[in-house]
Amino acid sequence: xxxxxxxxxxxxxxxxxxxxxxxxxxxxxxxxxxxxxxxxxxxxxxxxxxxxxxxxxxxxxxxxxxxxxxxxxxxxxxxxxxxxxxxxxxxxxxxxxxxxxxxxxxxxxxxxxxxxxxxxxxxxxxxxxxxxxxxxxxxxxxxxxxxxxxxxxxxxxxxxxxxxxxxxxxxxxxxxxxxxxxxxxxxxxxxxxxxxxxxxxxxxxxxxxxxxxxxxxxxxxxxxxxxxxxxxxxxxxxxxxxxxxxxxxxxxxxxxxxxxxxxxxxxxxxxxxxxxxxxxxxxxxxxxxxxxxxxxxxxxxxxxxxxxxxxxxxxxxxxxxxxxxxxxxxxxxxxxxxxxxxxxxxxxxxxxxxxxxxxxxxxxxxxxxxxxxxxxxxxxxxxxxxxxxxxxxxxxxxxxxxxxxxxxxxxxxxxxxxxxxxxxxxx
Amino acid sequence: xxxxxxxxxxxxxxxxxxxxxxxxxxxxxxxxxxxxxxxxxxxxxxxxxxxxxxxxxxxxxxxxxxxxxxxxxxxxxxxxxxxxxxxxxxxxxxxxxxxxxxxxxxxxxxxxxxxxxxxxxxxxxxxxxxxxxxxxxxxxxxxxxxxxxxxxxxxxxxxxxxxxxxxxxxxxxxxxxxxxxxxxxxxxxxxxxxxxxxxxxxxxxxxxxxxxxxxxxxxxxxxxxxxxxxxxxxxxxxxxxxxxxxxxxxxxxxxxxxxxxxxxxxxxxxxxxxxxxxxxxxxxxxxxxxxxxxxxxxxxxxxxxxxxxxxxxxxx
Numbered sequence: 001x002x003x004x005x006x007x008x009x010x011x012x013x014x015x016x017x018x019x020x021x022x023x024x025x026x027x028x029x030x031x032x033x034x035x036x037x038x039x040x041x042x043x044x045x046x047x048x049x050x051x052x053x054x055x056x057x058x059x060x061x062x063x064x065x066x067x068x069x070x071x072x073x074x075x076x077x078x079x080x081x082x083x084x085x086x087x088x089x090x091x092x093x094x095x096x097x098x099x100x101x102x103x104x105x106x107x108x109x110x111x112x113x114x115x116x117x118x119x120x121x122x123x124x125x126x127x128x129x130x131x132x133x134x135x136x137x138x139x140x141x142x143x144x145x146x147x148x149x150x151x152x153x154x155x156x157x158x159x160x161x162x163x164x165x166x167x168x169x170x171x172x173x174x175x176x177x178x179x180x181x182x183x184x185x186x187x188x189x190x191x192x193x194x195x196x197x198x199x200x201x202x203x204x205x206x207x208x209x210x211x212x213x214x215x216x217x218x219x220x221x222x223x224x225x226x227x228x229x230x231x232x233x234x235x236x237x238x239x240x241x242x243x244x245x246x247x248x249x250x251x252x253x254x255x256x257x258x259x260x261x262x263x264x265x266x267x268x269x270x271x272x273x274x275x276x277x278x279x280x281x282x283x284x285x286x287x288x289x290x291x292x293x294x295x296x297x298x299x300x301x302x303x304x305x306x307x308x309x310x311x312x313x314x315x316x317x318x319x320x321x322x323x324x325x326x327x328x329x330x331x332x333x334x335x336x337x338x339x340x341x342x343x344x345x346x347x348x349x350x351x352x353x354x355x356x357x358x359x360x361x362x363x364x365x366x367x368x369x370x371x372x373x374x375x376x377x378x379x380x381x382x383x384x385x386x387x388x389x390x391x392x393x394x395x396x397x398x399x400x401x402x403x404x405x406x407x408x409x410x411x412x413x414x415x416x417x418x419x420x421x422x423x424x425x426x427x
Numbered sequence: 428x429x430x431x432x433x434x435x436x437x438x439x440x441x442x443x444x445x446x447x448x449x450x451x452x453x454x455x456x457x458x459x460x461x462x463x464x465x466x467x468x469x470x471x472x473x474x475x476x477x478x479x480x481x482x483x484x485x486x487x488x489x490x491x492x493x494x495x496x497x498x499x500x501x502x503x504x505x506x507x508x509x510x511x512x513x514x515x516x517x518x519x520x521x522x523x524x525x526x527x528x529x530x531x532x533x534x535x536x537x538x539x540x541x542x543x544x545x546x547x548x549x550x551x552x553x554x555x556x557x558x559x560x561x562x563x564x565x566x567x568x569x570x571x572x573x574x575x576x577x578x579x580x581x582x583x584x585x586x587x588x589x590x591x592x593x594x595x596x597x598x599x600x601x602x603x604x605x606x607x608x609x610x611x612x613x614x615x616x617x618x619x620x621x622x623x624x625x626x627x628x629x630x631x632x633x634x635x636x637x638x639x640x641x642x643x644x645x646x647x648x649x650x651x652x653x654x655x656x657x658x659x660x661x662x663x664x665x666x667x668x669x670x671x672x673x674x675x676x677x678x679x680x681x682x683x684x685x686x687x688x689x690x691x692x693x694x695x696x697x698x699x700x701x702x703x704x705x706x707x708x709x710x711x712x713x714x715x716x717x718x719x720x721x722x723x724x725x726x727x728x729x730x731x732x733x734x735x736x737x738x739x740x741x742x743x
Contacts, residue, residue, distance in 0.1 A: 321538045
């Protein structure tokens with residue numbers, strides 16, 4: 001590890017400080033420093049960043065690293081490597097592992113393994129309910145002490161509104177944010193794809209938008225009545241954006257995240273019955289895509305994330321209705337959002353994109369990352385916003401290969417990932 | 428027109444010419460069944476596996492007889508006796524069948540897309556004998572063949588498909604086949620079982636059976652699938668029959684030359700009155716007979732396209 005590192009002449013974008021200028025970024029002993037302190041010093045490792053963007057290390061608020069219990073799909077080490085290769089210096093792991101991360105000892109096990117094996121920062125979430133079964137509260141206080149950054153039953157959704165309400169009230173003592181996978185089980189049933197024209201043509205069980213929207217509406221009302229913030233994960237339906245916009249407009253502490261596949265693809269892709277187009281919530285219609293993008297553009301959606309969900313080939317290569325939900329995301333998400341949101345749709349600016357990936361998730365889970373302020377831990381992502389590249393799933397650092405984006409030509413990607421001053425990946 | 432597909436997985440992907448070719452070929456094969464020796468050597472030495480991962484009697488036997496008449500060797504396999512019950516994946520089961528040098532796999536499976544899944548992965552021909560609620564192409568072919576036999580054309584005919592459309596693979600395949608052959612389709616059933624998205628497929632949706640019956644040239648009834656019916660779709664079979672059953676009284680509304688078809692098995696007294704099911708306008712038994720001919724045509728054309736078949740369609 002170089003003690004002195006200078007990133008020269010890049011476009012420094014640090015939304016937390018409303019900074020966007022051509023400048024140098026100095027790193028001394030793993031922290032951001034004033035570039036002036038390095039002037040004339042010998043042994044300074046210098047990287048010319050002319051034409052590149054120097055941003056705070058990106059944070060992915062939603063990944064599945066599958067350990068403990070499902071290491072054939074992914075490990076904390078391989079997931080972290082994939083994160084680094086996607087430009088991410090921090091990830092937030094979901095608790096639906098085997099066993100579930102629903103008690104302090106499993107939290108500690110994951111943190112310990114991450115410390116030893118992961119090349120990026122790995123933050124852990126704890127289950128809201130025991131076994132993410134939606135029936136009784138998990139030991140939230142103990143998990144808080146063990147270091148979880150948020151609560152979620154991701155992959156599942158607490159159907160009992162009273163239990164969800166008490167969970168929110170309980171979480172408030174610890175100021176833990178609660179994140180929710182919004183899915184009404186009765187409405188969704190055995191649905192495997194968006195309920196609409198294509199599910200009708202293909203004869204596959206439908207997963208209606210309403211199944212997400214009603215829970216987003218519930219969450220808005222529960223956040224309002226309990227005063228505890230709720231973060232709605234991986235929103236897919238246009239109606240969810242409308243509900244969120246209305247609730248946020250009334251000052252309710254509710255936020256939402258969007259994943260790249262929900263704006264890059266529609267349910268029409270499932271005509272091929274390719275299970276790499278199967279995820280939960282499902283791909284929706286062009287109208288939903290447009291409304292999600294509108295929500296990102298107007299500030300309703302404040303966080304972007306991948307829902308990185310690795311599965312083995314033999315698990316995905318199944319009949320569509322029997323295959324597991326989920327796709328890889330870490331190595332393609334920045335490229336997809338840059339290409340689609342910034343370059344093609346011009347829905348948001350590059351600084352705004354970086355904000356959605358840095359200071360916004362950092363504030364939600366209250367971690368001291370996501371900024372290039374002097375003194376901050378030097379997590380830095382260097383991005384070439386115009387680099388044209390082709391997604392190659394075989395080049396992935398993940399243990400799995402389940403991506404629908406193989407062969408896609410994208411513009412923009414990370415070229416270097418620095419965690420606490422140390423380069424963990426470079427193109 | 429040359430048939431180039433090794434598989435028959437859906438009607439949707441076929442051109443009108445391809446559908447017509449299948450029907451013409453079926454017509455030639457139907458003659459074979461009228462001969463003293465009901466057998467041609469077209470698939471002699473070829474192996475057909477009837478892989479039924481979901482219960483079926485009529486379709487399985489129909490494929491089996493069709494294969495016999497083409498001189499193929501036939502193996503029957505049911506889900507409850509296969510390794511699927513031991514956790515083997517569909518892909519592995521199929522690859523084993525291929526390793527046993529099967530030339531044709533006829534697949535019935537409860538998952539939509541299962542036939543395409545196999546067709547994309549195997550050298551063998553794959554014939555879809557019903558995949559979930561997606562398609563049942565040979566049923567559509569035998570239905571359109573049966574109508575065509577009586578009316579000489581489907582162009583301009585008004586066909587009403589009545590019943591549980593949402594869960595019906597027959598409905599989907601028939602919509603595609605009927606539209607490709609120039610018929611006009613109206614779907615009739617409880618609004619819970621005929622979602623509005625069907626209209627985007629270019630059909631008319633109605634919930635007023637009596638009005639539709641007066642104008643229909645063909646009434647295509649579907650079985651109400653009691654075994655998978657959930658309570659939220661309609662209150663009772665009795666209410667279903669009163670609103671959508673082809674009762675004796677309703678049958679009087681039909682045009683004198685209107686035809687009645689049903690893919691079977693029939694629930695007498697539910698979607699159709701028992702007497703109406705057996706009346707002169709009902710072609711249910713013709714459908715079963717024609718099923719043999721269209722399945723012979725499908726097996727023959729796909730096997731030949733794969734290079735496994737021999738000879739030409741028998742001339743009469």
